[in-house]
Amino acid sequence: MPNSVPPSTSQKLSLWRRLTDWGATGFAILAAVLVIVPLMAIFVYLLIKGIGSVNLAFLTQTPKPPGELGGGMANGIIGTGLILLVASGLGIPLGIGSGIYLAEYGRNRFGDMIRFTADVLNGVPSIVVGITVYSLIVVRQKHFSAFSGGVALGIMMIPTVARATEEMLLMVPNVVREAAFGLGIPRWRTTLSITLRTASAGVITGCMLAFARVAGETAPLLFTAFGNQFWNLKLNQPTAALSLQVFTYAISPYDDWHKQAWAGALILILLIVGAVAAVRIVTSRGTLKGA
Amino acid sequence: MRSRFQQGLDDLKERLLRMGGLAEQAIDRATEAYRTRDSKFCQMVLAGETAINDAEREIDELALDLLAMQQPMAVDLRFILAVLKINADLERVGDQAVNIAQRVLDLISEPEIPLPVDIPRMADGVSTMVQRALESFLDGKAEVAEAVLQMDSIVDRMKDEAFVVLVQKMHDDPACTRQALDVLLIARSLERIADHATNIAEDVIFWVRGADVRHGGAHYRE
Amino acid sequence: MGVGIEVRGLKAWYGKNESLHGIDMSVPANHVTAVIGPSGCGKSTFVRCLNRMHETIPEAYAEGSVKVGEMDVYGGGSDPVEVRRRIGMVFQKPNPFPTMSIFDNVAAGLKLNGFRNRKQIAELVERSLKLAALWEEVKDSLHKKSGASLSGGQQQRLCIARALAVEPEVLLMDEPASALDPISTSKIEELIFQLKQHYTVVIVTHNMQQAARVAELTGFFLMGNLIEYDKTEKIFTTPADKRTEDYVTGRFG
Numbered sequence: 111m112p113n114s115v116p117p118s119t120s121q122k123l124s125l126w127r128r129l130t131d132w133g134a135t136g137f138a139i140l141a142a143v144l145v146i147v148p149l150m151a152i153f154v155y156l157l158i159k160g161i162g163s164v165n166l167a168f169l170t171q172t173p174k175p176p177g178e179l180g181g182g183m184a185n186g187i188i189g190t191g192l193i194l195l196v197a198s199g200l201g202i203p204l205g206i207g208s209g210i211y212l213a214e215y216g217r218n219r220f221g222d223m224i225r226f227t228a229d230v231l232n233g234v235p236s237i238v239v240g241i242t243v244y245s246l247i248v249v250r251q252k253h254f255s256a257f258s259g260g261v262a263l264g265i266m267m268i269p270t271v272a273r274a275t276e277e278m279l280l281m282v283p284n285v286v287r288e289a290a291f292g293l294g295i296p297r298w299r300t301t302l303s304i305t306l307r308t309a310s311a312g313v314i315t316g317c318m319l320a321f322a323r324v325a326g327e328t329a330p331l332l333f334t335a336f337g338n339q340f341w342n343l344k345l346n347q348p349t350a351a352l353s354l355q356v357f358t359y360a361i362s363p364y365d366d367w368h369k370q371a372w373a374g375a376l377i378l379i380l381l382i383v384g385a386v387a388a389v390r391i392v393t394s395r396g397t398l399k400g401a
Numbered sequence: 402m403r404s405r406f407q408q409g410l411d412d413l414k415e416r417l418l419r420m421g422g423l424a425e426q427a428i429d430r431a432t433e434a435y436r437t438r439d440s441k442f443c444q445m446v447l448a449g450e451t452a453i454n455d456a457e458r459e460i461d462e463l464a465l466d467l468l469a470m471q472q473p474m475a476v477d478l479r480f481i482l483a484v485l486k487i488n489a490d491l492e493r494v495g496d497q498a499v500n501i502a503q504r505v506l507d508l509i510s511e512p513e514i515p516l517p518v519d520i521p522r523m524a525d526g527v528s529t530m531v532q533r534a535l536e537s538f539l540d541g542k543a544e545v546a547e548a549v550l551q552m553d554s555i556v557d558r559m560k561d562e563a564f565v566v567l568v569q570k571m572h573d574d575p576a577c578t579r580q581a582l583d584v585l586l587i588a589r590s591l592e593r594i595a596d597h598a599t600n601i602a603e604d605v606i607f608w609v610r611g612a613d614v615r616h617g618g619a620h621y622r623e
Numbered sequence: 624m625g626v627g628i629e630v631r632g633l634k635a636w637y638g639k640n641e642s643l644h645g646i647d648m649s650v651p652a653n654h655v656t657a658v659i660g661p662s663g664c665g666k667s668t669f670v671r672c673l674n675r676m677h678e679t680i681p682e683a684y685a686e687g688s689v690k691v692g693e694m695d696v697y698g699g700g701s702d703p704v705e706v707r708r709r710i711g712m713v714f715q716k717p718n719p720f721p722t723m724s725i726f727d728n729v730a731a732g733l734k735l736n737g738f739r740n741r742k743q744i745a746e747l748v749e750r751s752l753k754l755a756a757l758w759e760e761v762k763d764s765l766h767k768k769s770g771a772s773l774s775g776g777q778q779q780r781l782c783i784a785r786a787l788a789v790e791p792e793v794l795l796m797d798e799p800a801s802a803l804d805p806i807s808t809s810k811i812e813e814l815i816f817q818l819k820q821h822y823t824v825v826i827v828t829h830n831m832q833q834a835a836r837v838a839e840l841t842g843f844f845l846m847g848n849l850i851e852y853d854k855t856e857k858i859f860t861t862p863a864d865k866r867t868e869d870y871v872t873g874r875f876g
Contacts, residue, residue, distance in 0.1 A: 294707035475860060
């Protein structure tokens, strides 16, 4: 504080400053709490409602016909896995590829168009994506399939993955690329082995975000995977999915099915969290000291 | 930082010129002492030596600081090097003036004997050389410095002639050996001062042109 | 061993802006040549034209003749990627690849250009780190520590090792020590002095004392032109051109 300010004024100023500092910090903490609370509430509620119905039968059996008690959602768990595999196989490579184009080669009008298209695609309602894939694939093939379900979800993954990839690649300082060029490494190799590798943590996060988002989608699967009471591992047959099962059971009139719906929702959440955590653990094993 | 450095360079130049003035003054006083046989001029020369020595020390210090702190290059570096050398030469000039004053004191204590050597004329020539050399430094003019180099041979010849005459005199008239020796030594001191003036001129040429003209050209010592 | 560089009529543009106006310069083999000049004079542009890095900037191009040994850098069949393989470059800010270990950093140039022989790669990595005076400090943590975990001076030596690993004939250095502290700087300068036995070094520097310390030849650039090019002692004691003198005495720039 400058000496020219009289002590009492400087004390008042300092008190005011400290108060506003605490106020702002308190507000930030409050905001964080307000965000976490509903998330925790949902999770705890799911846990309470659903844990009772999660048992070995639930995890290993297919649904029993309506009216009969028991049965499970094992086929839904497997089916979700299958569909997500297809979705990731489509969404992640295309998303990363587009992201690479946008970051490294697309600083122009065409790139801006692609960016705009991706943002729009991001906002398309999931049911519209489902209907579109229905008319493009299901109608042509004349049957529902896990494949078409995967395509629908994959399409929804692309914008998120592409934008995340682009952002992370742009954050890699240009001097890193220059270092690679200076060594006589061609541009494409630099992008894949150096730039992408440097941005990998962020790109993986982007993929995980996209994955988590589509894992729980129900509407796109309504007209594509369609659902199935029985086991199915073939990509060109209708397939069960956890989200579809939860939907079907939740709007049914059966109490037993309601309980199973809660259990299904809980399992779905746990599977998503588990998948993300597993990826995090596996990728962090590879990082070095100080990186 | 350039302006601070420039101030340092200007300060160095001013001090060196002031020291040069003291040296010129010492020569003039010693000459006057010889001409008038008045010991007060000798005393002034002897008393003035401290000031010259102090100036030499201060200039050396300032130059060292500038070299260390400012990392001078090219012309600035040559300038500071020239200043250091001229500094040493001027201090020697001061010493020679003191030598002359001491010889004059000795002459004054002996009976006056007319000797066929024109010391005052030689001293004027030498004094002019020192003056022109310092002028060339003040103005940074290499041509003026070159003119000084030309004058050295004249003074050398004067000294040689004086030597011949005085040796002859000592041979012919042993009674005045002491006075003759004193005058001989005075002539030698004057010739030395001329050499220092020449050095100063060479240093100026080095500073201005970057050319080392020592030990060569028309001024090679015979 | 290093090779000499012959530059004739080199011009460079950023878009429509001509930033180098026809440079002629002969850089002798196994010497250190410094390029000095005020900001914006074109010294960095010049050096980047030697290994065709200049054209990696959008809308930038160069023309003229640059011969590095037998290689005609701008010749008809010349491939910029190949040129950059034969001419190494070290940048102003140390830029090790962030997610790679020390070993992988040095080996990057080799591995990413198709080199497969593991034993040879390991040998080259060791040799390069020794040449860069970094081996003793990192030999026990080659695979464990990342390149980015080293100190600034060590990172720059790592970048030098990385550039040397691909066995270039010429090493270009763009203000290699300007981001470093005095002790690291003097280590780098010492290193440059050693390197000239095996390589031809061209170093851009805005620090005249550094040019005076490490380089045998110095070229003074001003506004896209090479004003004076001579032995370093001459440039710094008795420069021939007044503009050179004004620059080295600090009257501008």
